[in-house]
Structures are given as C-alpha cells and as structure tokens.
Amino acid sequence: MSSMHLLLACIFFTSVLCIRQPILSVTSKADPIYTPHWSSLDARPLPSWYDEAKVGIFVHWGVYSVPAYACQDGLAEWYWWFKQQNYLGCQTAWHNTTYGPDFSYTDFAPMFKAQLFSADRWAKLFKKSGAKYVVFTTKHHEGWCNFPSAEAWNWNSVTNGPRKDLTRLIVNAVRKQGLRMGLYHSLFEWFHPLYLKDKANNFTTQVYVDEILQPQLHQIANDYAPDLIWADGDWEANDTYWKSKEFLAWLYNEAPNKKEVIVNDRWGANVESKHGGYWTGDDRWDPNSIQKHKWEDCFTVDAGSWGYNRNATFSNYLSIHTMIDLVVGGVAKNGNSLINVGPTADGLILPIFEERLTQLGEWLGVNGEAIYGTRPWVEPKDVDVTPGKNITVWYTTKKDALYATVMGWPYDNIVKLSLPVPTQFPEVQLLGYNGTLGFNYNEQGLNIRMPSVPSQLASQWAWSIKLIGFKHKSM
Numbered sequence: 001m002s003s004m005h006l007l008l009a010c011i012f013f014t015s016v017l018c019i020r021q022p023i024l025s026v027t028s029k030a031d032p033i034y035t036p037h038w039s040s041l042d043a044r045p046l047p048s049w050y051d052e053a054k055v056g057i058f059v060h061w062g063v064y065s066v067p068a069y070a071c072q073d074g075l076a077e078w079y080w081w082f083k084q085q086n087y088l089g090c091q092t093a094w095h096n097t098t099y100g101p102d103f104s105y106t107d108f109a110p111m112f113k114a115q116l117f118s119a120d121r122w123a124k125l126f127k128k129s130g131a132k133y134v135v136f137t138t139k140h141h142e143g144w145c146n147f148p149s150a151e152a153w154n155w156n157s158v159t160n161g162p163r164k165d166l167t168r169l170i171v172n173a174v175r176k177q178g179l180r181m182g183l184y185h186s187l188f189e190w191f192h193p194l195y196l197k198d199k200a201n202n203f204t205t206q207v208y209v210d211e212i213l214q215p216q217l218h219q220i221a222n223d224y225a226p227d228l229i230w231a232d233g234d235w236e237a238n239d240t241y242w243k244s245k246e247f248l249a250w251l252y253n254e255a256p257n258k259k260e261v262i263v264n265d266r267w268g269a270n271v272e273s274k275h276g277g278y279w280t281g282d283d284r285w286d287p288n289s290i291q292k293h294k295w296e297d298c299f300t301v302d303a304g305s306w307g308y309n310r311n312a313t314f315s316n317y318l319s320i321h322t323m324i325d326l327v328v329g330g331v332a333k334n335g336n337s338l339i340n341v342g343p344t345a346d347g348l349i350l351p352i353f354e355e356r357l358t359q360l361g362e363w364l365g366v367n368g369e370a371i372y373g374t375r376p377w378v379e380p381k382d383v384d385v386t387p388g389k390n391i392t393v394w395y396t397t398k399k400d401a402l403y404a405t406v407m408g409w410p411y412d413n414i415v416k417l418s419l420p421v422p423t424q425f426p427e428v429q430l431l432g433y434n435g436t437l438g439f440n441y442n443e444q445g446l447n448i449r450m451p452s453v454p455s456q457l458a459s460q461w462a463w464s465i466k467l468i469g470f471k472h473k474s475m
C-alpha cells in the first residue's frame with residue numbers, strides 16, 4: 001500500500017485501523033533473504049504465474065536474421081559460428097557466392113534495419129496466440145545486444161543496425177497487451193576476446209564475467225524488470241565461473257521485480273536439471289512422463305531453426321496439430337511450452353508463423369479451460385486403441401474436473417478411455433459444445449459419444465472433454 005493509499009484509508013476508516021497498520025507490517029513475516037548457495041536459492045517457491053500461464057512465445061532476432069540462412073541442419077542463428085569453423089561446406093560455399101569470401105559476419109549488422117518493425121503488431125499477435133508470456137533474445141551467442149549495452153558499444157541495436165532499443169519497444173508493447181515479459185541472455189559469446197582468454201585460462205580468470213556478462217545481466221534486470229530471465233550458452237563453464245549463484249541471490253533479494261521473477265536452469269554446465277528455477281533439459285525437450293519439478297519445452301515452429309531461415313520449406317514448419325499435441329502433452333506432464341518464431345531482419349513475423357499462432361489462439365480460445373491453471377493427473381496419457389483409431393488422449397485436471405484432450409476424431413464418434421472410472425453423479429461435457437455427452441462404462445473402459453457433426457463444432461484439430469465425477473481406475 002502506498003502512503004497515498006494509506007492516507008485515503010485513514011480518511012475513510014476509523015483511526016483504530018490507521019494505528020494498527022504499522023503494527024501489522026512490523027509483525028508480518030519478513031521477506032526471506034537468499035544466499036548465493038543452491039540450497040538457499042532452490043528453496044525459493046516458483047512464483048505462481050508461471051505454472052498458470054502454460055504457453056509462451058520465444059523470439060530469436062539478431063544479426064543472424066540478415067543472412068537468415070541455413071542448409072542441412074537448420075540453426076540459422078548459428079551462422080557466424082558455422083562460417084568461422086567452416087562447419088558446413090554448403091553454408092560456406094553459399095556465403096562465398098552470395099556475399100563473397102571477404103564479407104565478414106559483422107558486415108551484416110548495418111543491414112539489420114527493422115524498417116517494417118512494429119512492436120505493437122507483434123505483441124497483438126502474441127496475445128492472439130493465447131500465450132501468456134514472451135521471451136525475447138536480448139543477446140544470443142553472437143554477442144549482439146538488442147539493448148543499449150555499453151559493453152557492446154558498436155555491436156548493439158542502438159548504435160548500429162536498427163538504431164533502436166528493440167528490447168524496450170518489445171517489453172512495453174508486450175506489457176500493454178497484459179502479457180508477462182521474459183528476457184533471454186546468452187552467458188557466453190562465441191568470439192568475445194575476453195571470454196576466449198578466460199577459456200584459454202581454463203576459466204580460472206573471470207574477466208569476461210566481471211566486465212561484460214554481469215554488468216549486462218544487472219542492466220537488463222534493472223532496466224526492464226523482467227518477469228523471467230532465460231539463461232543460455234552456459235555449457236562450457238560451471239556456475240562458479242559465471243557467478244550465477246551470486247547473480248540469482250541479488251535477483252531474488254534486490255532486483256526491481258524480485259517477487260515475481262522466474263529463471264530457468266541454464267546457469268552452468270553443472271546446473272542444468274539440478275538447480276535454478278524451472279528445468280529446460282535439451283532444446284525441444286520431452287521428458288515422456290510427469291515431472292515433479294516444473295519444466296519447459298522450448299520448440300520451434302520452423303522445426304529446424306530458431307532464427308529465421310529463408311531456405312526453409314513449407315514442410316519444415318510444424319502443423320498446428322503437432323503444435324497442439326506438444327502443448328497439451330507438455331501440460332499433462334507438468335511442463336510449459338515456449339514456442340519460437342524467427343522474425344525477418346526488416347521486422348516481420350511472416351504469415352506462416354502468424355497463421356500457426358492464430359490457429360493456436362483459436363484452439364485455446366475454446367479449449368483453454370483444459371490448459372491454463374491446470375495440474376497433471378495421475379497419468380498424462382491414454383490411447384484409444386480401438387482397431388482403426390490409435391488416438392492419443394492427454395489428461396489435465398483443475399478443481400473437480402478431469403480433462404481428456406483427444407488428438408483425433410473417432411470415425412464412429414465414440415471415444416474410448418481406459419483410465420477414468422465414474423463415481424457419484426458423473427457428467428461428461430465437450431468444451432465449446434452446449435449440452436452433455438452420453439457415455440457408458442464397463443470393464444473395457446469408458447465410451448463417450450461425441451456429437452455426430454464435428455464440422456459444426458467450435459474447435460478443430462483436437463477436442464477437450466470435461467469429466468466431472470470421475471477418478472483414476474487405481475484409486
């Protein structure tokens with residue numbers, strides 16, 4: 001409560017209340033103080049917004065968006081590293097022919113112009129997708145900063161390229177849409193001379209960490225008060241080298257958004273899936289079972305690449321059905337989904353991405369009740385194995401309801417579930433459909449009769465059935 005609010009409260013309420021106010025704050029439990037040890041940092045509860053949100057949008061945008069090219073394995077954002085190592089012959093050959101062998105990666109920076117960029121247009125699309133948070137690359141492994149970093153004085157989006165604080169524009173636009181804002185930051189830089197020197201010293205010196213990384217991490221945490229910091233590029237050294245524990249203790253104790261801020265687990269080679277906030281495993285991680293610890297599957301709409309790849313074909317892009325399967329399957333296993341789009345150097349999120357995000361938003365608009373704020377059930381998955389069906393079903397729960405999201409439409413309009421058993425007053429509904437569904441139960445399972453005209457239903461691609469008054473067969 002601000003002092004102005006307190007003053008107004010004193011005008012409206014009795015003086016007894018106003019006298020009690022300071023006493024209350026004195027006796028209220030003090031904020032915990034975190035120390036730079038994992039035992040302390042890991043004891044911090046994950047702020048609740050993250051588990052409720054379930055879906056986020058990841059944005060990879062940088063100098064690599066200029067060549068926007070990958071052959072074979074994708075990963076257009078690794079362009080500089082591939083080129084430097086001559087890792088992919090097809091890529092070097094293409095670079096030589098297209099730009100010439102003397103054209104260096106840093107020459108791309110002035111070509112990153114973002115002429116058609118509108119942060120509001122992006123943020124409205126993110127909102128429309130049904131995502132509740134956005135994570136933006138402030139700095140990828142190339143070291144280019146999308147914010148005014150004094151440590152990257154000629155290698156940032158304010159002094160070079162677009163000549164704008166892209167992070168500020170995106171943070172403001174995303175928050176205007178009521179979404180949470182996360183910032184991705186690569187701990188290492190492939191070619192930073194100070195980093196390479198520390199590395200040559202077997203990470204017994206920390207000049208890069210003290211002079212570059214830590215000032216940048218503190219700057220983004222202070223200037224943009226992010227709800228999430230998504231660390232990456234940590235795998236060559238341990239948490240001691242990066243000073244990760246010290247940074248997180250500061251973030252949790254003192255940063256502007258200390259109460260709400262969340263982090264992932266990429267804070268050192270020895271840290272992943274062990275310490276930090278939520279776990280990320282590998283990119284495109286599917287742990288295949290319910291995880292006790294909150295986790296996130298980051299995956300790309302262009303299956304091969306995080307940065308925009310001009311040479312991707314239509315078949316490289318995930319179908320909306322696959323995206324929904326990943327989202328619901330992740331939620332059923334206690335995961336969130338962070339879905340990546342790669343904008344172009346001129347600042348566009350191309351219509352293929354726009355279509356996928358819009359479709360996801362349409363689907364969540366009908367079926368979001370089975371996603372947002374849910375918890376995993378006893379088991380994540382069922383399969384209707386009736387001959388000719390083989391339909392995957394994902395389970396989620398909220399309050400008294402069990403949700404079964406079926407990933408395909410049964411040819412005979414009957415969905416057979418093997419795990420839920422009716423108890424008292426069972427009722428079956430279909431999200432987006434008025435009226436209840438008929439069902440019968442026998443030892444073989446629960447048969448649910450779906451409406452017979454699927455084309456008239458509110459949603460496509462997958463359908464969430466709401467079961468009230470059911471338990472798991474083992475209970």
Ligand SMILES: *[C@@H]1O[C@H](CO)[C@@H](O)[C@H](O)[C@H]1NC(C)=O
Nearest residue numbers: 089090092093094096101102
């Ligand atoms: C590209 O040009 C460089 C510099 O001339 C040369 O070393 C390299 O072999 C060329 N690579 C290909 C695949 O053409």
Ligand SMILES: *[C@@H]1O[C@H](CO)[C@@H](O)[C@H](O)[C@H]1NC(C)=O
Nearest residue numbers: 197198199200201202203204
């Ligand atoms: C780094 O470690 C390697 C292998 O343990 C060793 O050969 C090398 O001398 C070390 N370098 C420095 C600068 O300590």
Ligand SMILES: *[C@@H]1O[C@H](CO)[C@@H](O)[C@H](O)[C@H]1NC(C)=O
Nearest residue numbers: 202203204238239240241270
């Ligand atoms: C972490 O790396 C440092 C070198 O930066 C090394 O001295 C230390 O032993 C490592 N710690 C662990 C736990 O591996």
Ligand SMILES: *[C@@H]1O[C@H](CO)[C@@H](O)[C@H](O)[C@H]1NC(C)=O
Nearest residue numbers: 070071072090094311312313
């Ligand atoms: C573009 O991608 C296709 C499919 O991966 C590949 O066959 C082709 O060689 C690539 N084109 C160029 C110019 O690299």
Ligand SMILES: *[C@@H]1O[C@H](CO)[C@@H](O)[C@H](O)[C@H]1NC(C)=O
Nearest residue numbers: 383385388389390391392407
């Ligand atoms: C059933 O579907 C799953 C995934 O959709 C697939 O991996 C599996 O091979 C299918 N099984 C049969 C028997 O068709």
Ligand SMILES: *[C@@H]1O[C@H](CO)[C@@H](O)[C@H](O)[C@H]1NC(C)=O
Nearest residue numbers: 432433434435456457458459
């Ligand atoms: C379902 O019922 C609501 C409220 O009565 C109504 O607004 C909506 O149009 C109905 N939807 C369908 C598909 O009939």
